[in-house]
Amino acid sequence: MVLGSSKKHKEKVRIATVLIFIAITSNLTSAACSYLGRIQDAKEELQLLCIDAKGEYLEGANVTIRKRGGALVYSGLTNSTGWISTSLPVGSYIVQVYWMGVVVFSKELFVTGPVTMIAQCDVYHLTVAINLLYLIPVRHVNIIIVNTTSQKVVDRYSGEIEIPYRFFSLSAEKTFRLPAGNYTITVKMLNSQSQSLNLNGNKRLTFAYVASLGSIFTLMCILAAVISCIGFLVTGRRKTGKSRNANILAI
Structure with missing residues (x-):
């Protein structure tokens, strides 16, 4: 009887130990899963x-x-x-x-x-400077920028552009921000001018052969002033020469 009772007691202890181990393992697994879930959800x-x-x-x-x-x-x-x-x-x-x-x-x-x-980002500044014969800023323009790879218009501007505030500036300028790539830039007014470039850094393009009514009028005024000055100088020299000749004859 004593041996049978001892065996039953040991069996109960084993079962209890297994159950406790399973419970502890289950709790640890649940806690670990919960912790990992919180980390993933954070x-x-x-x-x-x-x-x-x-x-x-x-x-x-x-x-x-x-x-x-x-x-x-x-x-x-x-x-x-x-x-x-x-x-x-x-x-x-x-x-x-x-x-x-x-x-x-x-x-x-x-x-x-x-x-x-x-x-x-690889986004660069392209400054378009526009003047007539490198002398007269052209302010009212149409600018079209085409990506030569895709043949699509990526940017355009129509209207008045500013003359930079500098000590001496002979161009009106408009700056665009473009990704690196190959582009064709066309400026249109009374006539048009196009240039192509590979944009891989900040660059400046000058368009010196685009004319507007305002720039032509300004150019004509400048030419008239220059011609008047030359005429005044020539006339003054002639009068001076005649005066000298008259003085020589009088002597």
């Missing part, structure tokens, strides 16, 4: 500033953020100061910035905490 703030090659804010740039597998998790436009702000779960992402439909920035980002990031 979101961290991302602040991204987009700037161009000169360090100026890019307003209206399209920013996309994708998981490494390709799933899109964010898409939006930068504000007036070039910023976007969003929250992302911990993980690995690809951040891309588009300007005029072209990828101008791409970088892999691993989020483990709050992130502040500056994206210097």
Whole structure:
């Protein structure tokens, strides 16, 4: 009887031990799963500033953020100061910035905490300077910019452009911000002039053979003034010569 009772007691102890072990393991597994779930659900703030090659804010740039597998998790436009702000779960992402439909920035980002990031994009300043014969600024113009690869018009401007505030300036200028690429720029007024370039940095193009009514009128006034000055000098010299001859004859 004693041996049978002892065996039953040991069996109960084994069963109790197994049950306790299962309970502890189950609780640990549940806690671990809960912790991992909280980590995966946790979101961290991302602040991204987009700037161009000169360090100026890019307003209206399209920013996309994708998981490494390709799933899109964010898409939006930068504000007036070039910023976007969003929250992302911990993980690995690809951040891309588009300007005029072209990828101008791409970088892999691993989020483990709050992130502040500056994206210097491949967006360059193209300054179009317009004058007549390198002398007279032409202010009222039509400018058309075509991407020669896609043959699409990527930007255009029609209206008045400014003469830069400098000590001495003979051109009116308009600046465009464009992605790197090949472009043809055409300026139209009474006539037209075109130039092509490979934009891979900040550049300046001068159009010196575009005329407007205002620039032609100014040129005619300048020519009239020059002719008048020459005529005045010639007339003055003739009078001086006649006066000298008269004095010689009198002597």
